[in-house]
Amino acid sequence: MMLSGLRTHLTAIGLAALLAGCQATPPVEPRGTGDLGVVVERATGSLAVVDTSERRILTRVEGLGDLSHASVKFSRDARFAFVFGRDGGLSRVDLLSGEITHRVMQSGNSIGGAISQDGSLVAVANYEPGGVKLFDSQTLVEVAEIPATYRDENGEAQRSKVVGLVDAPGNRFVYSLFEAGEIAMIDMNGEAPEVTRFPDIGEAPYDALIGPNGRYYIAGLFGEDGLALLDLWHLEEGVTRILPDYGRGEARLPVYKMPHLEGWSVAGDEAWLPAVGRHEVLVADADDWSLVERIPVHGQPIFVMSRPDERQVWVNFAHPDNDVVQVIDTETREVIRTLSPGEAVLHMEFTPKGEHAWVSARDSDRITVYDTRTFEVLATLDSESPSGIFFTDRAHRIGL
């Protein structure tokens, strides 16, 4: 009985395999991708494809290599996820079929990437060897390589690690060179990539962001106070220093984890940003970049992210205070809620219109979905060592 059951089953599988073999790609049920997303599972090197309407994991994609500190961008049609692995792996994942359509090992050590305004190119920021590589977003065939070369204090040519790579309007990419202390811009409108360099921006830029309208590119400096700002509307003005008191300061705590600048929010006329080495979220005037307020919080902030309607800012923290998420009301600038989603909270992502927030807790192997109005827990999903959460609405946002 059992045997015959098994045989029937095997026949069925064989038939299914035969049928599948006749088709170029496995059958995919027609559906939109606007409510899909992915969660990076860093310990297992897998990606959980999630449905934010049903609040569940649809499938898991494995074989993506070392995903510690991995990040994800989406194709212009929001169907494909580009996964940038720490080990230099670049993978293109079909969210609908759950398959890796293309994968290349493109460097020894990479930190992230960006997709061009027109969606045709994927750029990767590499640590080793330092530079940017550009790929065709359909095929992952390499299109260009721009080494991040500079001369060190002895006049010798070196390659710098590349950080803070973003897309910018006009089919451009902007990035920073960690050791070289430089911002660079690639213009992809000509026949060959044209690179403009802005040297001497300050010591050790460690991450950067571009504002939601793509005008300001801002790099955080680990080696000194202040931030380096490039106004993409006025490149002739070069790089200027803003928020001169921002950064190391005199009485700074040891920084156990670099803050991320991607999480920076611009809410109204104000920018909300993580203080470096202080238990504070800073509010700055986004016109003249003067400091407006310091808001005391639970620990050293890592991500400071505004809900899409800009009424709330959610903050997570560095080790050892990383079991908490705090919510700040942007109007009163007060912490209105302290949530406990689990151990080692690494990332947060809002649904496109902000009614829910998904939060990953690495050491609790859990993703928690919150209602952002009531703070009720709507769902908890099992996920091994979850880190970055990325929803497909990023496909249509500048710099994300």
Added chain:
Amino acid sequence: MPLPAPRLLLLACCWLPVAALADSALSTARQAELETLLYQDCGSCHGMTLRGGLGPPLPRSRMNAYDRDGLAALILNGVPGTAMPGWAGLLSEQEARWLADHLQNDNPLDE
């Protein structure tokens, strides 16, 4: 009926020193926490596989260029002028020695 948890823990504590004389007072639970700290939190700069990131790679050969106490001191005090913080606020000397010992002898990056 299973042993109540506190008694189990006590039993574990009694057995431990025989196995790990060098760091006798570190509980297995604390050792597990330190291992998580090493690969996950140190890993955010040095890579989860210790192959490096914004911080340099930490292969076994490089870790053995120091003596154990020297490496522990580096962990506790940090490296001035770099992004490497001193961990003295979070780790005891004994815990730093455990990490140094792990990096020198149980390092998965055998290069």
